[in-house]
Amino acid sequence: MIKLDSKIPEGPLAEKWTKYKETQKLVSPNNKRKLDIIVVGTGLAGASAAASFGEMGFNVKVFCYQDSPRRAHSIAAQGGINAAKNYQNDGDSIYRLFYDTIKGGDYRAREANVYRLAEVSGNIIDQAVAQGVPFAREYGGYLTNRSFGGVLVSRTFYAKGQTGQQLLLGAYASLNRQIAAGTVKLYHRREMMDLVVVDGKARGIIVRNLVTGEIERYGAHAVVLATGGYGNVYFLSTNAMGSNGSAAWAAYKKGAAFANPAFVQIHPTCIPLHGEFQSKLTLMSESLRNDGRIWVPKKKEDAEAIRKGLKTANDIPDEDRDFYLERRYPAFGNLVPRDVASRAAKERCDAGHGVAPTGLGVFLDFKYAIERLGKKKIEERYGNLFQMYEKITGVDPYKHPMMIYPAVHYTMGGLWVDYELQSTIPGLFVAGEANFSDHGANRLGASALMQGLADGYFVLPYTIQNYLADEIYHPEIDIKAKEFDEAEKNVKDKISKLMSVQGKEPVDHFHRELGKIMWDYVGMSRNREGLEKAINEIKALREEFWKNVRIPGSADTLNPELEKAGRVADFLELGELMAIDALHREESCGGHFREEYQTEEGEALRRDDQFMYVAAWEYKGEGQKPELHKEPLKYEYIEVKTRSYK
Amino acid sequence: MKFTLKIWRQKDSKSKGKFETYQIDNIPSDASFLEMLDILNDELVRKGEEPVAFDHDCREGICGMCSLHINGRAHGPDEDVTTCQLFMRKFKDGDTIWVEPWRAKGFPVIKDLIVDRSAFDKILQAGGYISVNTGNAPDANNIPIPKDDADVAMDAATCIGCGACVATCKNSSAMLFVAAKVSHLAHLPQGRIEAKRRVKAMIDKMEELGFGSCTNTGSCEVECPKNISITHIAKLNREFLKANLDV
Incomplete structure (x- = not known):
């Protein structure tokens, strides 16, 4: 039976982290080299954590499923990273970043964690610059900033439209330095299949070598999961093809609580869907909303003419354009938070004003910015994004407005962690998108990079010591222990079960079907009836999968279909938990919009009296209902209000 | 669109590889090159054959995982793009397309189109x-x-x-x-x-x-x-x- 203890330190909010660091347990340098840490995942959180642990002197084993740590999907983050530096002298502060993040998350995140995040945000920029990350600069040589949704200051640092790439390459460079120094050992093309728990503590992992098919075991005194989010449960998302929820799901089944699985971010500015064969959706950075104006035609007949190709955007005069975000939210305009912008786009398209051939698209127009700033300036700011848009769609965004539509982008939910980022399994820590901790029910733009690096560089290197200090008496982990045998056997059994089905349909068929159910019923807009339907349909699809999936080839070699099958098998369970969570949360907050709970103006209606808590789900065995645990959220330093961007 | 594909198949690093020929039909011009391979693989799996193994991940041109020599050019005929951002509208209907892995001593083949x-x-x-x-x-x-x-x-x-x-x-x-x-x-x-x-x-x-x-x-x-x-x-x-x- 799980007990949730958030372990928030006593004392005033602004002093909690300092106090924690001053009083926590530390591990002496000669003991550090006797302790092993496993890090799974090499995105911003994993790479920065593994490199930092190595620098401190721990023995680190780091794992990724790709051919190199540099491929992790943090690489694809475009727009930027937030930090409360106040370099722009525009009134920013740690408190304001904290406030914006809590409010942006619709008052469903933990105060102490978010304050710490804001507190260390500035250090991340310092660290990245020292590593050689080429952030954008002014002519004077100092760093420049831009603004993102949901805030009134410019606190976002960026490197063209490739900020995630540059930050990841910085962390990867630090990781490389530690690999060369021998403190970190890299295991690439390895996928984590199970977590090994010995005497109630996380002690190792079982992985599949994706080249040879061999099942391997690794032991450690602590395990860090930095395996990203589960957005690919929707099949179509902005995630990489290989992004998956399997490591987190394995941990859940071993006793780690899964928090707020229903909190999913649908990003408003993605290139619209264009065909059945499509394998993924491509994001157009939110930073574009700094200079682009979003609109649809006021008249339905104009929208229809555009859909049929009889008119183009440029045929619609300004007075017939509905800049609906500027109209509905004059204070924030095009820079409202993502959940608000996405719902507003859906509302307009559902009302018949959509513009893509499918009717599911709105315009993001740079005409006005080009008139104001000149083409050169726009090219400098967004050149690579414009080029990417043109390559994908065949349309030149300097001449015609972009067409965009919301798409699944990020999962705020994830494994439950306490203030130390430790899950409900002692010794299992979770960082980055894989945990639930900082973004509540909606994440602000440019905050994912901040959180991943905060966790990896500045939080885990402290908190993991508080745990490991008591592990110095424990010798090297014995990977011949029976718990390793059992875990390995379970993995092997699951693989042979998958291989032996030999049905008719490829894995992608089931993944697509699951994606449709999730998008229709557990997507941007949810209701009781739909969620109940989703739960039943997912169950039926899961049964069908285990009867009819076809995986060619063998398990003892490189087999991409088998890799996909394992991930989809887990998504078919995780999707159900998401629907269960969405069904239980009878309110609308952030990205979770329940149609039954909205204001007369169609805005989200929170029910703080009943749902101001983190929903943490405990696995109770196959076919059993998961058990709900509640962590109440207390706001002592922020006044809880109805979120308004008007 | 319709294509004849000549694809390098190689069981593993120790085996010898060779080109196999595949005919493929009904490819939308808006499909990316990798989506075209997805469609081919879907057909192969349904026929009980082993799909073509290739490296890919982000599919938005930034992770660097995709590769492929297409008609003798790295990342194919389009300019300034990775293979995942190459679209079939860059080819002519009925084209024969040769697909090979990177070939270099420093990059040994692992399987089919995947190199180390x-x-x-x-x-x-x-x-x-x-x-x-x-x-x-x-x-x-x-x-x-x-x-x-x-x-x-x-x-x-x-x-x-x-x-x-x-x-x-x-x-x-x-x-x-x-x-x-x-x-x-x-x-x-x-x-x-x-x-x-x-x-x-x-x-x-x-x-x-x-x-x-x-x-x-x-x-x-x-x-x-x-x-x-x-x-x-x-x-x-x-x-x-x-x-x-x-x-």
Whole structure:
């Protein structure tokens, strides 16, 4: 039976982290080299954590499923990273970043964690610059900033439209330095299949070598999961093809609580869907909303003419354009938070004003910015994004407005962690998108990079010591222990079960079907009836999968279909938990919009009296209902209000 | 659209490979090249055959995982894109398309179109970093950097490590890849401190791992999906010379 203890330190909010660091347990340098840490995942959180642990002197084993740590999907983050530096002298502060993040998350995140995040945000920029990350600069040589949704200051640092790439390459460079120094050992093309728990503590992992098919075991005194989010449960998302929820799901089944699985971010500015064969959706950075104006035609007949190709955007005069975000939210305009912008786009398209051939698209127009700033300036700011848009769609965004539509982008939910980022399994820590901790029910733009690096560089290197200090008496982990045998056997059994089905349909068929159910019923807009339907349909699809999936080839070699099958098998369970969570949360907050709970103006209606808590789900065995645990959220330093961007 | 595909199939690193021919029909012109391979693989799986193995991940041109020599060109016929951002509308209906893995001594084939590029990681491990521990850094604005230098560093740092430069070079040289990292860090004051050690170590490692020398043909620059200029190789050469002359 799980007990949730958030372990928030006593004392005033602004002093909690300092106090924690001053009083926590530390591990002496000669003991550090006797302790092993496993890090799974090499995105911003994993790479920065593994490199930092190595620098401190721990023995680190780091794992990724790709051919190199540099491929992790943090690489694809475009727009930027937030930090409360106040370099722009525009009134920013740690408190304001904290406030914006809590409010942006619709008052469903933990105060102490978010304050710490804001507190260390500035250090991340310092660290990245020292590593050689080429952030954008002014002519004077100092760093420049831009603004993102949901805030009134410019606190976002960026490197063209490739900020995630540059930050990841910085962390990867630090990781490389530690690999060369021998403190970190890299295991690439390895996928984590199970977590090994010995005497109630996380002690190792079982992985599949994706080249040879061999099942391997690794032991450690602590395990860090930095395996990203589960957005690919929707099949179509902005995630990489290989992004998956399997490591987190394995941990859940071993006793780690899964928090707020229903909190999913649908990003408003993605290139619209264009065909059945499509394998993924491509994001157009939110930073574009700094200079682009979003609109649809006021008249339905104009929208229809555009859909049929009889008119183009440029045929619609300004007075017939509905800049609906500027109209509905004059204070924030095009820079409202993502959940608000996405719902507003859906509302307009559902009302018949959509513009893509499918009717599911709105315009993001740079005409006005080009008139104001000149083409050169726009090219400098967004050149690579414009080029990417043109390559994908065949349309030149300097001449015609972009067409965009919301798409699944990020999962705020994830494994439950306490203030130390430790899950409900002692010794299992979770960082980055894989945990639930900082973004509540909606994440602000440019905050994912901040959180991943905060966790990896500045939080885990402290908190993991508080745990490991008591592990110095424990010798090297014995990977011949029976718990390793059992875990390995379970993995092997699951693989042979998958291989032996030999049905008719490829894995992608089931993944697509699951994606449709999730998008229709557990997507941007949810209701009781739909969620109940989703739960039943997912169950039926899961049964069908285990009867009819076809995986060619063998398990003892490189087999991409088998890799996909394992991930989809887990998504078919995780999707159900998401629907269960969405069904239980009878309110609308952030990205979770329940149609039954909205204001007369169609805005989200929170029910703080009943749902101001983190929903943490405990696995109770196959076919059993998961058990709900509640962590109440207390706001002592922020006044809880109805979120308004008007 | 309809295509004849000639695809390199190879069971594993030890087996000999050969081209297989596949006919494929009903490909939408808006499909990406990798989505076309998805459609082919879907058909192969349904027929009970092994699908074609290829590396890919982000499918938005930034992770550097996808590769492929298509009709003799790294990342195919379009300019400045990776294979995942190559769309079928760039081909003519009825075309025959030849698909091969990267071919270079430094990149052995693992299976079908998948090659082992861990040599790139090893080159970077040899010195492609600034030695700064977490927590060491001064305030970011204490290191002002002229915008022009920062911009050049950014252009170099944009390398995605895909290996197209090596696959294209007749000498299988990794010079553009190495130059991109050396130039990126050499343009920044915080990277100057280790510049000499870095350039020597990375060049040594590159040679040790079986990559050839640069003979300035410039083909790498032409095929680089991120448009990295060979002026960075010139910068690398200057840095290498300075390091060896110890000036």
